[in-house]
Amino acid sequence: MNNPFPYSEDNKRYYTWSHYLKTKYKNKVFKVALNANFTCPNRDGTCGVGGCTFCSSYGSGDTIEDKFEPLDVQYESNLKIMQHKWPKGNAIAYFQAYTNTYGSVKQVSEMLKPFLFKDEIVAISLATRADCLSDEMIEYLDFVSRKKDIWIELGLQTTNDKIAKSLNRGHDYQCFLETVERLSKTNLKICVHLMNSLPGESKEDMIQNAYKVGQLPIHAIKIHMLYILKDTVLGKSYLQHPFPMLDKDDYIDVVVSQLEVLPKHIIIQRLTGDGMRGEQIGSEWMFKKTIVLNDIDKAMVARNTWQGKVLETK
Ligand code: SF4
Incomplete structure (x- = not known):
């Protein structure tokens, strides 16, 4: 069989997020990242303190512009930046920092309300955790999804x-x-978000993570490298007790193998992440995102493989 993903616009061998968006909304769609100033249950003492050991004090929202401004100001200024590049594009309001369903339904509904009536917004994406989605919250979000598409981004x-x-x-x-x-x-x-190169995980474990998640009724996946930030629990411990990290070639090898075990209908939202220059320890190659993505494409061609190929032969 030949590559089943011959998209003329990107020539990838996996189901790309950009292809999904173009097909669904018939327009350029970009994310506008936001910080709604929540916290997380493993920060405030509910199930732990200090947060995930790799996470900064900004709760994975380090790169959000104007993150300390009110939400409407953040949205308008970040939208302007994106519209400078794509004046007629549509937006996904992406509540990126912290756990965006860690509050009451009333709180979350007040947060979302202004975004439900903006014409340029086609979808809303909420970064959250599996332990912060009560039945009541899910019911409310499902109701809201009649107005805008709602993505639940589960950090796993x-x-x-x-x-x-x-x-x-x-x-x-x-x-x-x-x-x-x-x-x-x-x-x-x-x-679902997966992170590669976590301390204690082998390449086979990382591939198994992708395989297991791919068997679930999910729509999309984001995969990226572990970023070790200096000012985190993990960063401080890494400087005392370094552990092996994947290099670029290893990372590409693992990602291609992960794609091979993911069913074809799962959208690949990302295969790289945004590091923090000056804050990150090692793995500088991660900042060259285009090179990493191109090298993933080349490796897939060299291996004559594509998303889901291994599942076809099982
Ligand atoms: S749940 Fe997410 S935002 Fe919260 S500490 Fe962990 S990685 Fe950071």
């Missing part, structure tokens, strides 16, 4: 509870599975 990072515990994640894989099951009965779209 690993399916291995021991490693999740060592990262102070504060919830386990079973909790994640139960939440995915509840979400799958709604119109909400599920995107």
Whole structure:
């Protein structure tokens, strides 16, 4: 069989996010990242303190422009930046920092309300955790999805509870599975985040993470390297006790193998992340995102492989 992803616009061998967006909305769609100033249950003492060991004090929202401004100001200024490049593009309001469903339904509905009536917004994306989605919250978000598409971005990072515990994640894989099951009965779209190169995980473990998640009723996945930031628990411990990190070639090798075990219908939202120059320890190659993505394409051609290929032969 030949590559089943011969998209003329990007010539990738996997189901790209850009292809999904172009096909669905018939327009350029970009994300506008926002910080709604929530916290996380593993920061405020509910199930831990200090947050995930790799996470900065900005709760994964380090790169958001104007992150301390009110939400409407953040949105307008970030939208302007994106519209400078794509004046007629549509937006996804991306609540990126912290856990955006860690509050009451009233709080979340007040946060979302202004964004439900903006014409340029085609979807809303909420970064959150599996342990912060009550039935009531899911029911509310499902209701809202009649107005705008709603993506629930679940940070999982690993399916291995021991490693999740060592990262102070504060919830386990079973909790994640139960939440995915509840979400799958709604119109909400599920995107799962996985992180490669976590301390203690082998290449095979990383591939298994992708395989296991790919068997679930999810719509999309984001994969990226672990970023070790200086001013984090993990960063401080890494400087005392370094552990092996994937280099660029290893990372590409793992990602291609992960794509091979992901079913073809799963959208690949990202295969690289945004590091923090000056804040990050090592792995400088990660800043060259275009090179990494091109090298993933080249490796797929060299291996004559594509997303889901291994599943076809099982
Ligand atoms: S749940 Fe997300 S935002 Fe919260 S500490 Fe962990 S990685 Fe950071």
